[in-house]
Amino acid sequence: MLGKATKIVQAIQKASKEYICLMMLHKDFKEEELRKVIREFVGPIYQRPPLRSSVKRTLRIRRIYYIDILEIRGRRVLFKIGCEAGTYVRKVCHDIGEALGCGAHMEELRRTKAGPFTEEENLVTMYDVSDSYMLWKEEGNEKYLRKVILPVEEGVKHLPKVIIRDSAVDAICHGAMLAVTGILRVNVGIKKGDLVAVMTKKNELVALGQALMRSEEMVSSKRGIAVKVKRVIMQPGTYPKMWKSKR
Amino acid sequence: MEVLIRDDEPPSDYGVNPWERPIEQLLKCGIINLDKPPGPTSHEVVAWIKKILNINRAGHAGTLERSP
DSSP: OEEGGGGGHHHHHTSOEEEEEEEEESSOOOHHHHHHHHHHTSEEEEEOOOSSOSSOOOOEEEEEEEEEEEEEETTEEEEEEEEOTTOOHHHHHHHHHHHHTSOEEEEEEEEEEETTEESSSSOBOHHHHHHHHHHHHHHOOOHHHHHHSEEGGGGGTTSOEEEEOHHHHHHHHTTOOEEGGGEEEEETTOOTTOEEEEEOTTOOEEEEEEESSOHHHHHHOSSSEEEEEEEEOSOTTSSOOOOOOOO | OOEEESOOOOOOSSSOOGGGOOHHHHHHEEEOOBOOOSSSOHHHHHHHHHHHHTOSOBOOSOOOOOOO
16 A cells, blocks of 8 residues: 555455465364364354464454365365454364364465455566556556556445535545435445445545444435544545535 | 446536546556565655656555564
8 A cells, every 4th residue: 555545454454355365274184073173163153363473462353255166185285265254264273173083284375365355366476567657657657557557446346436526525524524415325234333335426436434323324314424434544624625514 | 336326417527537537647646556675664655666666656555564
């Protein structure tokens, strides 16, 4: 994330992740039993963060959305796992080993999805970054750099959206809360407390905020605050100031 | 995602489609989906990116876990 885009870090950190993981079991095992144990790990699981972790080590619940076994070779198992943010896959491997009664550990891990970002789409290397920047700087060719640096909006694709009036934009940029009267459209399914992206009609990200209403209330209420703004991304002054200060 | 409509207003000249933003603006507010090389830390990689792109503010959202 470059510059002001660093403000959307929470939107990606709190989003679901997908990994490809190589697990090593410590004894021979029956494939059937492994498949059965793995099925039991799908859904909500209790997990205590490992010794070497950056969070408080208390038992917490994390949701595993799917585990697909890709390959089994000897005692090594390659699988794809989709899980809630904050799931320790190393721990999942260890716990699968315990449940099987033979012990296991994680050998390799690669993240394949983080919120809106995937391995297949737009993934670039350090070389791509430096080559495309040079092409732009020295030859004015921006075609490649545009493939490397994505607009910040790409980082909030997975969030529900609230589209607002042009006249409300600058007030939000100055940190105001979003009143229902400033709203044009909203995605369905927003619940109180959800993280939402406040956007312009042109699909520009203005701010991230916490919903104080459900989607239905946002479009039907006569008055009230719909979104509490948490992080402003758009530079104030991008849209004209159309609000009056109270004297 | 499905949408509920409260009101509509005509298009205006304010703002710009995110994909047509000038490069200078993307450098101030953009995202790179970077395949981090396995050796260096995320922190080090961010420092290199800042140097390459000649910018002073950047961050990352992808700490896997601290290496042992």
